[in-house]
């Protein structure tokens with residue numbers, strides 16, 4: 001009887017265990033780092049460091065995998081006309097970014113992101129693969145094994161347009177904070193699948209304003225991309241968005257204290 005009670009209590013405590021609330025330092029995520037104002041290349045370590053220096057709540061970047069399974073940071077499928085997924089890493093690195101930086105690896109990016117970083121979450125977008133579902137799973141698994149190896153002392157927010165990649169992340173790392181980008185799932189679907197954030201284009205929210213209300217009811221983190229006009233930034237803030245992903249983080253941070261309301265390891 002005592003064992004039965006103990007097991008029942010244990011099960012109850014597991015099912016009621018709450019995921020800690022997400023408390024960003026402020027609402028501003030620098031899209032591809034804070035690149036624009038200073039003329040840094042998008043997705044460079046310089047743009048990441050600038051987002052950290054500004055105290056943005058997050059700095060977003062894009063992850064792809066080379067033909068020989070190196071994780072690199074680049075938005076487009078091509079780097080200097082070389083298709084990343086079909087090119088070995090050694091053939092990519094002779095082509096630096098416009099500021100002279102080497103094409104960063106994910107390892108280098110994460111290590112650069114931990115230095116003197118108090119406020120800024122690393123918003124890690126895993127780009128969909130053009131080489132099929134198996135390869136997509138392999139990319140997710142490679143990202144997870146690197147994160148587990150580095151054990152970063154800061155929070156990573158994972159984002160993807162590929163819903164299966166989001167689900168794979170959660171299968172391998174159930175506590176991961178995952179936000180979905182593609183705008184074709186309702187807040188209820190996201191909640192049911194354990195996805196914590198809705199990170200959709202502003203056009204999606206225009207079409208589905210009811211999703212904003214529902215996401216708030218469900219405790220889904222509300223993020224919007226890519227909002228650059230100051231009046232639009234203010235408009236989404238007034239609507240109660242948790243995060244605004246922008247190419248103009250300096251504009252979004254005006255009037256923000258950048259002081260974190262509290263950190264958690266969610």
Ligand code: MG
Nearest residue numbers: 060061062125
């Ligand atoms: Mg991106």
